[in-house]
Amino acid sequence: MSYYKIDDLEQYFKHYKKSVREPRKFWDKIADENFTWYQKWDKVVEFDMQTADVKWFLNAKVNITKNCIDRHLAKRGEKTAIIFEPNNPKEEARHITYNELYEQVSKWANVLREQGVKKGDRVCIYLPMIPELAFAVLACARIGAVHSVIFAGFSASAVSTRVNDLESKVIITADGGYRGSKSIDLKGIIDEALEKTPSVEKVFVVKRTNSEITMKPGRDQWIQPLLDDALNNNVAEIMDAEDPLFILYTSGSTGKPKGMLHTTAGYMVYSAYTFKNIFQYEENDVYWCTADIGWITGHSYILYGPLLNGATTVIFEGVPSYPDFGRFWEVIDKHKVSQFYTSPTAIRSLAKENSEWVDKYKLTSLKVLASVGEPINEEAWHWYNDHVGKKKAPIADTWWQTETGGIMISPIPFVTPTKPTYATLPLPGVQPVLMDEKRNEIEGNQVVGSLCIKFPWPGMARTIWGDHQRFVDTYFSTFPGKYFTGDGALRDEVGYYRITGRVDDVVIVSGHNLGTAPIEDAINEHPAVAESAIVGFPHAVKGNALYGFIILKEFGETRDRDNLSNEINQFISSHIGPIAKLDKIQFVSGLPKTRSGKIMRRILRKIAEGDFSNFGDTSTLLNPEIVDEIKNGKL
Ligand code: WTA
Numbered sequence: 001m002s003y004y005k006i007d008d009l010e011q012y013f014k015h016y017k018k019s020v021r022e023p024r025k026f027w028d029k030i031a032d033e034n035f036t037w038y039q040k041w042d043k044v045v046e047f048d049m050q051t052a053d054v055k056w057f058l059n060a061k062v063n064i065t066k067n068c069i070d071r072h073l074a075k076r077g078e079k080t081a082i083i084f085e086p087n088n089p090k091e092e093a094r095h096i097t098y099n100e101l102y103e104q105v106s107k108w109a110n111v112l113r114e115q116g117v118k119k120g121d122r123v124c125i126y127l128p129m130i131p132e133l134a135f136a137v138l139a140c141a142r143i144g145a146v147h148s149v150i151f152a153g154f155s156a157s158a159v160s161t162r163v164n165d166l167e168s169k170v171i172i173t174a175d176g177g178y179r180g181s182k183s184i185d186l187k188g189i190i191d192e193a194l195e196k197t198p199s200v201e202k203v204f205v206v207k208r209t210n211s212e213i214t215m216k217p218g219r220d221q222w223i224q225p226l227l228d229d230a231l232n233n234n235v236a237e238i239m240d241a242e243d244p245l246f247i248l249y250t251s252g253s254t255g256k257p258k259g260m261l262h263t264t265a266g267y268m269v270y271s272a273y274t275f276k277n278i279f280q281y282e283e284n285d286v287y288w289c290t291a292d293i294g295w296i297t298g299h300s301y302i303l304y305g306p307l308l309n310g311a312t313t314v315i316f317e318g319v320p321s322y323p324d325f326g327r328f329w330e331v332i333d334k335h336k337v338s339q340f341y342t343s344p345t346a347i348r349s350l351a352k353e354n355s356e357w358v359d360k361y362k363l364t365s366l367k368v369l370a371s372v373g374e375p376i377n378e379e380a381w382h383w384y385n386d387h388v389g390k391k392k393a394p395i396a397d398t399w400w401q402t403e404t405g406g407i408m409i410s411p412i413p414f415v416t417p418t419k420p421t422y423a424t425l426p427l428p429g430v431q432p433v434l435m436d437e438k439r440n441e442i443e444g445n446q447v448v449g450s451l452c453i454k455f456p457w458p459g460m461a462r463t464i465w466g467d468h469q470r471f472v473d474t475y476f477s478t479f480p481g482k483y484f485t486g487d488g489a490l491r492d493e494v495g496y497y498r499i500t501g502r503v504d505d506v507v508i509v510s511g512h513n514l515g516t517a518p519i520e521d522a523i524n525e526h527p528a529v530a531e532s533a534i535v536g537f538p539h540a541v542k543g544n545a546l547y548g549f550i551i552l553k554e555f556g557e558t559r560d561r562d563n564l565s566n567e568i569n570q571f572i573s574s575h576i577g578p579i580a581k582l583d584k585i586q587f588v589s590g591l592p593k594t595r596s597g598k599i600m601r602r603i604l605r606k607i608a609e610g611d612f613s614n615f616g617d618t619s620t621l622l623n624p625e626i627v628d629e630i631k632n633g634k635l
Helices: 009-021 023-034 064-068 070-076 098-114 131-143 156-166 186-196 223-228 264-279 296-308 327-335 344-351 378-388 468-476 516-524 554-558 561-575 601-609 625-634
Strands: 043-048 053-058 080-085 094-097 122-126 146-149 170-174 177-179 182-184 202-206 220-222 244-250 258-263 286-289 312-316 339-342 368-372 395-398 432-435 447-453 483-491 497-502 506-509 512-515 529-539 543-552 584-588
Touching: 009 023, 023 043, 023 264, 053 264, 064 070, 064 131, 064 264, 064 296, 070 098, 080 098, 080 131, 080 327, 094 098, 098 131, 098 223, 122 131, 122 156, 122 186, 131 146, 131 244, 131 296, 131 312, 156 186, 156 244, 156 258, 156 561, 170 186, 186 202, 202 223, 220 223, 244 264, 244 296, 258 264, 258 468, 264 296, 264 368, 264 395, 286 296, 286 327, 296 312, 312 327, 327 339, 344 378, 344 543, 368 378, 378 395, 432 483, 447 497, 468 483, 497 506, 506 529, 506 543, 512 516, 516 529, 516 543, 516 561, 529 601, 543 554, 543 561, 543 601, 561 584, 584 625, 601 625
Parallel strands: 080 312, 122 146, 122 170, 146 244, 170 202, 202 220, 286 312, 286 339, 339 368, 368 395, 543 584
Antiparallel strands: 043 053, 080 094, 177 182, 244 258, 432 447, 447 483, 483 497, 506 512, 529 543
């Protein structure tokens, strides 16, 4: 029996039991049968969940790009690996075969090597959704450099924070990028970011928009002439199973963003295995995930998962609303997409438009639909099921995180019966548990608790770059010996999981994780602001939006409130990025604080939601009178 692919529910339970009873044998067989190794492992896994030291496939030697590209060439050399669908529908789509991908990645890898990039160096990639982004990422993996893709919507200051944390010497960017009707001055943002990044020695620039940019002599170079001179084959670096593959930042509830480090072999095995099962990919399918490669979803399910399985994967440069609200559906018909993976926020934004935008397309090629990023509400689920899947394509509501590397809990299409708003069952190999406030595991069904994972899995992040203690504190200390996800969940009468949302100070806005602390830090830097508190509140399209309660310094009080609000949002935009802007701002004279000085956010959350019914116990507040003032200010 192969454990790589599950075909029916009975088999699911069989694999699941095996994976819990004998996890080592389970993963050993999957890794052994489905990948190309230079050398196999001495031991499947070694771990200590107290100190958060986890290693998979010890001493194995491998290169992930050999598995993504080279091994397919004999059979699939002329198969399309990547379909590039440009922002502008009038620009022709590009079909890149596995042979071409091999040549491109080889050229890029040779250029990076010639330019002095070595195994272990961190390379920051700040590119729009164009094929070069895939080439750059894979070229890094090819030569053993650690890629860190920075979402091209981040501001200069967010870029410099990340570049400095990584001490990167090399940045890969573009002159600009297209997004709907806008074009974005990526090189300008990089120039600004690099004013504060002493480590950077070289910047390679891809030409996309032909916009005018400045090139700093000695630092900046166009990449194309270098590629033109490079050889189109390349010998991959031999990597140890636990050598770092990439670092991707995710927001925390406090402090600076966390650079989640993923390593080579475990991530490879896990992203490939989960892709195969969740999307039920078959040889001639065309698969499309609408995420950005700047997020983990794009890493695991635009690039690595699909390419490891020899799939055809779509890279889409644009947005769902450009040139009109039918764009997604037009692309699905045009490329005969079989599996479609998007986010609840995209679904909701399209569902609120006239349904003619979707109903006029055939969408007959679709076999599997999937969703990720936040809980998918019932209404959005039904719209997706009725209008997009025509009630024929099962929806995989996939729960996972940057930290988990791949999908953890999700229905397997055609195997697991779906239930709207439920991520349903864990994949074989994943052992979720719900924990109560006393840190005990909650047994049985129809229960609610904090979601933890009690046994390691190959795709899990190994550490936070440069701060292992923070990794231990954030994920392995709340419930000692277990990985704590930060999410709450319920388990229903048949054992299905429903994720109820974050239990910490992270708010998910349009599928993006935003820690409230860094936003507050940005606001507090405004000269007129004394203090601030941010909470999330429900939003029809974005899932959640941000509500800011702001205390002004004395001189700020005389200023025009609308102007101030705009300035504050400007501050947030330039410190973090436009995604973190506040939808509502309320100026207040104080914040509800406990005697120990902690802001009681649960009260602010209720006020932001407009629910004034029951604030719970406020007896520990130092200033209970402020609650009425804030409430009345909102009314
Ligand atoms: C949330 C994205 C409910 C959750 C892959 C998690 C979800 C955080 C779902 C991770 C889902 C993601 N249902 N909630 N299907 N998928 N989440 O790191 O709170 O960007 O902890 O990874 O998104 O977000 P991240």
